[in-house]
């Protein structure tokens with residue numbers, strides 16, 4: 199189906215309810231094929247054109263989350279389509295109110311587009327969490343299914359799932375889960391290959407979820423978010439790691455897609471730091487809700503924190519993180535485990 203038609207159909211659906219769409223289909227038999235009609239009637243699986251539009255939206259969002267405008271040709275390319283289709287996709291996104299053109303060739307998402315993209319990301323990561331936590335799936339067996347389910351879930355279903363899972367802050371691969379209506383915080387950590395200095399102790403915070411073969415390899419090796427490793431040696435094509443009792447060889451290519459933060463033996467709860475000291479966030483603990491709040495304030499693993507002052511009665515403390523001053527009660531601050539910096 200062409201992008202022009204996808205746009206018209208989505209415009210119709212966004213501007214009306216499901217029944218009206220079906221009526222439109224029935225009035226104009228040539229415009230909707232029977233299969234799509236059956237799908238939208240029989241269950242809540244969205245038709246293919248809607249899925250394709252939303253996938254394009256998500257791809258655009260990932261370009262934009264680096265803070266820069268994007269070009270329609272690069273969007274088409276990232277979707278595995280010919281660059282020449284970029285213009286059609288861009289026009290379709292503009293027509294449904296998800297994107298705007300700031301200057302010729304430069305695109306960015308509107309507030310509505312961003313909100314829908316975030317909802318899709320939230321649905322994707324919550325569903326993956328559900329599959330791993332509740333259905334016992336392995337890390338390499340959830341991404342594909344979540345790519346489908348993200349388009350099907352209603353806001354009510356999402357809220358219910360979030361509550362059932364206890365408001366998790368991270369997806370199973372270590373990607374942050376945004377709260378409803380909130381921005382997604384930037385993912386933590388640097389590539390293992392970059393951080394691998396022999397003798398260093400590191401904690402895995404995230405793995406690349408797109409590469410299934412790599413994920414399978416990591417699952418077999420026991421390398422997943424939350425696991426601590428020590429770098430034993432570094433050769434041009436191989437990193438040797440100590441993981442618990444085992445020595446694990448990892449190819450340098452794979453080590454580019456595993457993200458880590460420093461994990462020194464001595465971590466302290468942030469509320470125990472004295473005024474004037476500096477520290478680096480290593481780990482977030484506590485309820486998912488609290489972890490999300492901390493992330494949204496900038497307390498991401500790897501972030502540097504300075505203790506600015508303490509209230510006369512001892513609580514709260516004021517911290518400086520990412521150029522913002524933030525007051526936290528000691529109890530909240532203790533949910534962050536940090537490594538003190540001395541230089």
Ligand SMILES: [Zn+2]
Nearest residue numbers: 326341344407
């Ligand atoms: Zn995924």
